[in-house]
Amino acid sequence: MKLLKGKWSNITVPVLSVALGLLVGGIIMLVSGYNPLVAYAALFNGIFSNSYVLGETIRQMTPLILSGLAVAFAFRTGLFNIGVEGQLLVGWLASVYVGLQFDGLSPIVHIPLAVLAAAVAGAMWAFVPGFLKAKYHVHEVITTIMMNYVALHVVNAIIRTYLLAPGERTDQINQSASLQSSFLQTITDFSRLHYGFVVAIIGAIIMWFLLWKTTTGYELRSVGFNKYASEYAGINVQRNIILSMVISGAFAGAAGAMEGLGTYGYMTVMADFTGVGFDGIAVALLGANSAFGVVLASALFGGLKIGALNMQSVAQVPTQLVEIVIAMIIFFVASSYLIHWISNRVNKRGKI
């Protein structure tokens, strides 16, 4: 039981939670008359069996990594950014807008410009809750949720008013802003894999560097541990709260750019949220708010979502089973108190 104490618990709690989550999923399948072994085998094959699904899994991971980083970054400063979804939407729109402009620009300039625009848009959207939290002590959870819906309606209105093309969507962005690559598509049997994963990995490295190698990161983490002590030590808490939300929003906006410049190349009028932002919460939790953990957790969740398609076609299990499994994983990670409590119990008995 040494594994559940200290630094090991960062690894064992998520692993145990995933195992328990899959177990609950298996029980649900058993109860509703499916064969869990067949289903999970199909799920596994649906992630790894060929280059196409592997390409799709990496594509699915890409925005998840960035939205997970967004949630995790805010968590480090003690903030809960549920607004990733909205920040992602404004980022998506901004990236597509820049992608539609500047005909004939070199991709080396155009792509970074579009990603940057998305990050700035997301950052601005996250600034509002950050500012309200810092100045008026308004709980960021509520404001970010409200900002999500404002984003959804405003983005739709902007597309309808200014950017509408046939099919309730914008036009296709210029080729020079696109992250899509025929090379990547060819080697993965024509999956929708695009160069966005490079951006996502760079994002993870930026988060790690910012948090652990800079003074700013030190201050941000310090505020997350204890606001009052940080204040006492001369750290400007208000500034750091706003900064944390803004950086978090920038990651979220970049996640939107992955959809806008990579997977789709345009934006549609959204009837509902993408879900990527909410999944980011799950990713950050499972990844224990570390950059590396977020990448691993995105691989798991991205894989589960792509594998679910094969599971449905082979074992007829609805893809929603994966959502149930993910929800249970979050419950178990969040209830790590339970896991620690059990381990303590077992420990005591072991001693007697």
Place this chain on the structure above:
Amino acid sequence: MDFMQILQLVIPAAIFSAAPLIFTALGGVFSERSGVVNIGLEGLMLMGAFTGALFTILGEQWGMGAASPWFSLIVAIIVGMLFSLLHAVASISFKADQVVSGVALNFLAAGLAIFLVKKIFDAGQTPIIQERIYKTDVPLLSDIPFIGPLFFSSAYYTSYIAIALAFVVWWILFKTPFGLRLRSVGEHPMAADTMGINVTKMRYVAVMLSGGFAGLGGAVYATSIAGNFSHATISGQGFMALAAMIFGKWHPLGAMGAALFFGLAQSLSITGQQIPGLKEIPEVYLLISPYVLTILALAGLVGRADAPKAIGQPYEKGKR
């Protein structure tokens, strides 16, 4: 179009679309007043809507006729209460972060409801229900001039139940010992514990009440507004109810007022096209108004909204 006609168009529509929000917001009041954040209202409403549609269809098959939707409402309350137990166990007993647990509840509800719909109906949505809760003119009251046509004609009984319940909840929370205990647990759990109030039990009861109310809200939505259940049936109503609760300053009557107001904004965004003067205002302003107003209320620009003191904190005995 004269003014009376406009009112007749807008007010019943507002009351109609507010009913599910009122139920759910009242549930939120219970939970949050006891100190437990309930972001899971959305998911609870979703399960309620699913149950509402499913059991109306079952009720029709079992020959319950026009009573089927009402039967489904009762089942939805029970399902909502049971489903909210997950949130209660995780956030009260296992001391999970209440927001995280609520988010997980939303995920679970979305996955589980559609999973079950696919399993039961072998399709992405339930069939359209036959026995809906229909509009009726309230006998006698609808004959009153002016007020009658506005408030008592072509209305749904569920709307009146919602408004009446708001007063009942107010009475329970502010005029009964139970309400006092519930609020004290949300303001200062340690003091409450010292006075012999079982904090854990009170919070469980409050969360389950919120589950019952939100389940009812969802089922009312499915049986009166939507008419069936699909993945798009509940998309944001739970969060809007949460907004109504906050805009109403965690007070049952305030929450009802806010829900009615949000209902008005929603109905204006739909019927606005028929009203002269409103045609020029882009729909988006009406759509975002509930959320913007809630943010402004929280920032203290539209009356200060303060949450219960102990909200979001798990209670640990003996911890200072």
